[in-house]
Amino acid sequence: xxxxxxxxYKIKAVEPLKMLNEQERKEALxxxxxxxxxxxxxxxxxxxxxxxxxxAMSDRQWGTLxxxxxxxxGSKSWYKLEQAVKEIYGYNFVIPTHQGRGAENLLSQMKxxxxxxxxxxxxxxxxxxHQELNGATFVDIIIDEAHDSLYDHPFKGNVDLSKLxxxxxxxxxxxxxxxxxxxxxxxxxxxxxxxxxMRDVYELCQKxxxxxxxxxxxxxxNAFFIQEREEGxxxxxxxxxxxxxxxxxxxxxxxxxxxxxxNTGGFLAMNDEKLYTRARELVVxxxxxxxxxxxxGRDMEAMAQGIYESxxxxxxxxxxxxxxxxxxxxxxxxxxxxxxxxxxxVFLDAREFLPHLKHEELPAQSLAAALYLDSGVRSMERGIxxxxxxxxxxxxxxxxxxxxRLTIPRRVYTNNHMDVVADSVISLYEKRDQISxxxxxxxxxxxxxxxxxxxxxxxxGELMTNETSSTTT
Ligand SMILES: *Cc1c(COP(=O)(O)O)cnc(C)c1O
Numbered sequence: 001x002x003x004x005x006x007x008x009y010k011i012k013a014v015e016p017l018k019m020l021n022e023q024e025r026k027e028a029l030x031x032x033x034x035x036x037x038x039x040x041x042x043x044x045x046x047x048x049x050x051x052x053x054x055x056a057m058s059d060r061q062w063g064t065l066x067x068x069x070x071x072x073x074g075s076k077s078w079y080k081l082e083q084a085v086k087e088i089y090g091y092n093f094v095i096p097t098h099q100g101r102g103a104e105n106l107l108s109q110m111k112x113x114x115x116x117x118x119x120x121x122x123x124x125x126x127x128x129x130h131q132e133l134n135g136a137t138f139v140d141i142i143i144d145e146a147h148d149s150l151y152d153h154p155f156k157g158n159v160d161l162s163k164l165x166x167x168x169x170x171x172x173x174x175x176x177x178x179x180x181x182x183x184x185x186x187x188x189x190x191x192x193x194x195x196x197x198m199r200d201v202y203e204l205c206q207k208x209x210x211x212x213x214x215x216x217x218x219x220x221x222n223a224f225f226i227q228e229r230e231e232g233x234x235x236x237x238x239x240x241x242x243x244x245x246x247x248x249x250x251x252x253x254x255x256x257x258x259x260x261x262x263n264t265g266g267f268l269a270m271n272d273e274k275l276y277t278r279a280r281e282l283v284v285x286x287x288x289x290x291x292x293x294x295x296x297g298r299d300m301e302a303m304a305q306g307i308y309e310s311x312x313x314x315x316x317x318x319x320x321x322x323x324x325x326x327x328x329x330x331x332x333x334x335x336x337x338x339x340x341x342x343x344x345x346v347f348l349d350a351r352e353f354l355p356h357l358k359h360e361e362l363p364a365q366s367l368a369a370a371l372y373l374d375s376g377v378r379s380m381e382r383g384i385x386x387x388x389x390x391x392x393x394x395x396x397x398x399x400x401x402x403x404x405r406l407t408i409p410r411r412v413y414t415n416n417h418m419d420v421v422a423d424s425v426i427s428l429y430e431k432r433d434q435i436s437x438x439x440x441x442x443x444x445x446x447x448x449x450x451x452x453x454x455x456x457x458x459x460x461g462e463l464m465t466n467e468t469s470s471t472t473t
Contacts, residue, residue, distance in 0.1 A: 005318070005321070007318060007414055007415070009058075012059055017045055017046075018042055018043065019045055020043055020376055022373075025372065025373055025376055028040070028043040028372075029369060029372055029373055033441070033442065033454055034366075034369040034438055034453070034454040034455065034463070035365075035449075035452055035453060035454060036049065036368050036369065036379060036380060036381070037049070037380075037450050037451070039378060043376070044372075044376060044378045045375065045376030045377060046375075046413065046417050047409070048345075048377060048379050048380075048405075048406045048408060048409075049379065049407065050380065050407050050409075051258060051345070051407045051408060051409050051410060052257045052258060053262075053264055054263075054409035054412060055261045055263065055411060056409070056410065056411040056412045057262065057263070057302060057306070058261075058305070058309055060309075061261070061262070061302040061306060061309075064077070064298050064301035064302045064305060065298050066298075067301060068297035068298025068299070068301045068302075069297040069301075070296060070297040070298070072289065074291055075292060075297045076297075077297035077298065078292060078300050081096060081267075081300040081301070081303055081304040081307075082094045083304070084303075084304040084305075084307040084308060085267060085269055085307065088239065088242060088308070088311060089219075089242065089243075089246050090246045091251060091252070091269035091271055092271045092273070092276075093271070093273065093275075093276035093279075095268045095269070095276070095279045095280065095283050096265070096266075096267050096283075096287070096291075096293030096294070096300060097266045097268060097283070097287050097293045097294060097295075098265070098293065098294030098295060099255055099256070099265060099266040100126070100215075100217060100255025100256070100257070100266040101126040101130065101255075102286065102287050102293070102294060103253035103266050103267055103268035104126055104127050104130040104253050105130050105286060106268050106279055106283060106286065107130075107213060107268055108130040108131050108136070110279060110282065111178055111211075111275075112135060112136045112177050113134075113135065113177070114135030115135060116135065116136040116137070116175055116176065116177050117136060117138075117167065117171050117175050118131045118137070118139070118177065119138075119139045119140075119141045119163075119164055119167055119180070120138060120140065120179070120180040121140075121141060121142040121146075121157055121158070121180075121181055121185055121188075121193065122142045122146060122157075122185050122187050122188050123140065123187065124182060124186055124187060127180065127182075127215055136177070139163075140163075141159050141160055141163040141164045142158070142185065142188065143158050143160045144160070146188040146191060147188075149189075149338045150338075150339055151339070152339050152340050153191075153340070154194070154229045154230075154340070155225070155229070155230075156185070156188055156191035156192075156340070157182065157191040157193040158193055158194055158197040159193070161197075164201065164204060165204065168210070173209055173210050176210050177210075178210060178211040178212065178213045178250070179205055179210060179211070179212050179213070180213055180214075180215060181193060181198065181201060181213070181215070182214070182217070183198075183214055183219050183222040184218045184225070184343045186217070186344075188342075189338040189342040190221065190342025190343035190344045190345055191340075191342050192221070192222045192225035192226065192229075194226065194230055195230055195233065195241070195244060195245065196230070198248040199248050211251070212250055213250060213251050213252060213253065213270075214245075214249045214251075214252040215253055216253065216259075217253075217255040217258045217259060218258050218259050218344060219242060219254075219259055220238060220259040220310045220316050221319070221343030221344060222343070223241040223242045223316070224238060224316045224317065224320050224343070225343065226241050226245075227241055228320075237313060238312075238313050238316055239311045242311065251268070251269055251270030251272070251275070252268075252269050252270075253266070253267075253268055254266050254269070256303045258344070259310050260306045260307050261306030261410060261411070262302050262303045262306045265295055265299050265300070265302075268283075319343075319411075320343055322408060322418060323341060323342070323343065323345065323346060323408050324341045325415055325418050326346050326406065326421060326422055327346040328341070329418070329426075333422075333426045333429065334429075335348065335353070335426065335429050336348065336349040336352035336353055338401075338403065344407055344408060345408060346406045346408075347382070347403040347405050347406070348364075348403060348404040348405075348425065349401075349402070349403060350363035350366075350367045350383060350402045350404050353367055353429065353432060354366065354367060354435055354437075356432075357435075357437045359384055359398055360384075360396070361438065361457060362381075362383070362384060362385060362437060362439075362440070362454070363437070364383035364402045364404050365381045365383070365385050365438050366435055366456075368380065368404050371404070371424060371428060373464065374428055375420065375423075377406075377420070377424055379406050379407075380405045380407065381449060382401070382403040382404070383399060383402035383403055383404075384397070384398055384399065384402060385440075385452060386449040387399040388446075388448060406421060406425075431464075434464050435464065435465075436456040436457055436458035436463055436464070436465050437456070437457045437458075438456060438463075439454060439455055439457050440452055441453050441454060
């Protein structure tokens, strides 16, 4: 008999959800221009837009609302955070920042010179933007398999060492201020990096005198995959695995809004004292004193507490299993999703889901809109709309992957909510030929996916083509 497991927490405070009826959802969707970013969160039943800052804090974290020390300098909440990072991540020095991109800004400014190259295992939007802003060229060194949505690989976030080596030979180690390794890789679908790969990258970089800096945003999720899949780690604790992971790096940037289990916060950490001294000077300009970095005392204390809670083996096991619980129901029903299921989200392959739509008819945007209409579940388009336009030709960039991301917030929803999501996706799949494409009616010049507006292409003007406006009163 297969024994079932449940959430490793009980619910102490509840936030009631509004459940709109179909007609109300239809109106809300129209009002939002068929863009899930523009729907009021009040009108959403299950919100899978992002896992960033959407975590449910624990009772102990909420307790820090009262125990946080709000002193301008030398706050004891800062010392708690510093202690937690040193103890769990193992770095010598820590600088708090308001969120992950604050740390990225400091790191890029300190280390990058005009004309440098920063290799990374696939990019992340803000990370790459800060590198480029400081004059670097980003070079993708992830294994080729990461770009294939159906290729099953246990560590699809791995670095291709030969790609890194040829870059070093081509441009010279002095042109590479650091290698940026994301653990896990968000844009590849939350895919992990193996311990062996981290070790190999570090060895190679040490040989050439190049620093390795992690984007540690989802490092606990990465540690879980190592525990689950890599030989020699099954019996090691998440805490020990994390320590070893970080020993193969010289520092990291961290978005606390993900694996540190808080609603806002971040930090920059490193082992080099010279770099730390410069960071202490620079953080004052952009974030605040090195003892608060743009955060309230209670934010820092909540993050310290969150760091300790995040390494609880039961917590992280449930977290990854919940994402997989949703993903496997969809796979069983034959729904096209990115494989294997990653750490923080399930990605629907919208071109496979809606083969009757041309790429210009915005399959992922249409599917995200249809999902909200069907059940009030909010997801995010990651495809041609997010891809934007080519700066030179003005043509739409056509990314290889046209995806709808169902991102699971930490500790917020139960597996019953996952069932509702799965049922909705499956029922949409059964009537997928009725989902109309969309056209863009308003296109902002930058980061268009946030504010763009759309209309259905169907003759009736409805998103579901079996319906006409007169029958839906
Ligand atoms: C969210 C995120 C960041 C940026 O962090 P913010 O806290 O949003 O500024 C950087 N890297 C990755 C992989 C992320 O997911």
